[in-house]
Amino acid sequence: MGSYAKILRRCVNFLPGIEVSAVCPNWPSYKEAILEPRLSDIDYLYEEFNDLFDRIDVQAFCKRFSSINLYEVLLVDKTHFKKMSGDYQLRYICAVGQRLVDIFEKTKPDYVFLPIIETIESMMIYRLAQALEIRPIIYSHARFSKLSFFSESHCELLPPYLEMVDANSDVKFISKKFLEEYQANPGPFNYRPVYGGGDVYSDIQEKSSGIFRLARNIWLKNGIEKHNHMIQYWISFQVRFQKIFTPLRNLGFHAIEYFLIKPRPVPEGEYDFFPLHFSPESSINVPASFYIDQTRVVDRILLDRQGNNPLVVKEHPAMFGFRPRIFYRSLINRPMVHFVHRKNASFELIRKASTVYSVTGTACLEAFFLGVRWIQFGANFLSDWIERRKVLAGDISPELFIQDVRKVSGDFVLYSPGISFSADQILFEKTNVQKLCEHIIFHIEYTERFIKLNSKMDSN
Secondary structure, three states, rough: HHHHHHHHHHHHHOOOOOOOEEEOOOOOOOOHHHHHHOOEEEEOOOOHHHHHHHHHHHHHHHHHHHOOOOHHHHHHHOOOOOOOHHHHHHHHHHHHHHHHHHHHHHOOEEEEEEEOOHHHHHHHHHHHHOOOOOEEEEEOOOOOOOOOOEOOOOOOOOOOOOOHOOOOOOHHHHHHHHHHHHHHHOOOOOOOOOOOOOOOOOOOOOOOOHHHHHHHHHHHHHHOOOOOOOOOOHHHHHHHOOHHHHHHHHHHHHHHHHHHHOOOOOOOOOOOEOOOOOOOHHHHOOOOHHHOHHHHHHHHHHOOOOOOOEEEOOOOOOHHOOOOOHHHHHHHOOEEEEEOOOOHHHHHHEEEEEEEEOOOHHHHHHHHHHHEEEEEEEOOHHHHHHHHHHOOOOOOHHHHHHHHHOOEEEEOOOOOOOOHHHHHHHOOHHHHHHHHHHHOOOOOOOHHHHHHHHHHHHHH
C-alpha cells in the first residue's frame, strides 16, 4: 500500500513458506513492488481503471455487496474526495471495489495485510476481505510502549486469540514496573522507537527530485490516475515547505486564542476534561466517523453526563491554525465549556479531572493508568479489553491490561517512510523488518489455532 511498498516488499526475505502478492494503489508503489521478483503477483489499482469507472454497474455492485456500508467506507476519506459529488464518490468506490474483487478472485488470498486504514481504498479492501471471508491483518500500535500488535478489526482491537497466549514472568514483571513508574511520574506516553545500530537497507532514500515527482504527478493526474484525488499538489507543496507554514499557522492560532478563545485558568474545584482530537484523523475517521465533527462530542458530553462541572477543553497541538474560527466560537458559546491555554499539560489536567472524555485518543488510556474515571465514545483496544474481561468475569486492572497487550505484541515498528532520515533508519533496519515478519508468522499461527479451536467447539 502506498509508500509502505518501499518497506513491505522486503518482507518476502523473512516469510518462508508464505506466498506473497501485492496490491498497489498508486504508480510509485507499483514501481517499487516490481523491484521484488519473488512477489507471486503484482496488481496496480489504476490499471485500466478509467474504463472500469465509466462502465461500472453501480446498482449491481451495491446489490451484490449490500453487507458493506459504502457510506461508512467513504467517510474514511479525510478531504480528498469530499469535494466531489455524491454520485461521483459512489461510482468511484464501486469501481475500486470491483477492481479489488477481480484481484481477490484471481489471487485467492487467505489473509490481506493492511499497514494502516486511512484511505477509502484501504477501507474498501478491509470490508471486502470480510465479505469474501479473507482474514485481515491490520498493523496496530500499543501507544503507551514501543510495541506493536496485529488486529483483525478496523478499531485496532486486540487479536481474538488473546486468551490463548500466556503471560510469562518477564511480561508480568515488565508490566508491573511500567505501571509503577508511570503512576509515580506521569506524563505523555514516550513510545518513540530507538535505532538499534544494526544493518540498514541501503536504497531507502528518495532518488527522484521534487521537479520530477511534480511532473510525474501531472502526467498521472491527466492520464491513468485521473480519478486518484490523493494526488494533491497544494498539500505536497505545504509538506515540502512545512518549516515556513507551521510557524505561520501557530502564529495564526495564537492570535485566535488571544482575541477569540480567551482561555481561562484551570478551575479550582471539580471539572471534567475533553482534549480535542486531531481531525480529520484515521483514528477517528475509521472506527468512529460520527465524531469527526468535534462539536458532536462536546454536545454528547454535555447531554449525557451527570452534574454541571465545567467542561475543560484544550486544543490539540497539531491542530494549531487548522480549524476555522467558527468552530471555536461555536464551542465557547456553549454553557459550561471552559477553554484552557494551550500550554497547560494534558496529563496534569487528566490527573486532576473528575472524568476524562475521549473518542479513541490516549487520554482515556492515561486516565485508566492513573485511576481517574473515564468515558470513551469510540471503540479501541482498551474499551474492547474491558468488555472482554467483563464477559469472562475476570479482574480489570491497568496491570493486567498491560500484560495482555505485551503478550500479543512484538518489538517492531511500521510507519510511512520518509518522515526523516533517523525515522527511516529505525524502520529500514533489517532486524526491524525481520521482527515484523516473525510477528506476522506468530499472528497467523495463533489465528489458525483459534479457528481450529472454534471449529471444534462448534462441531461439538
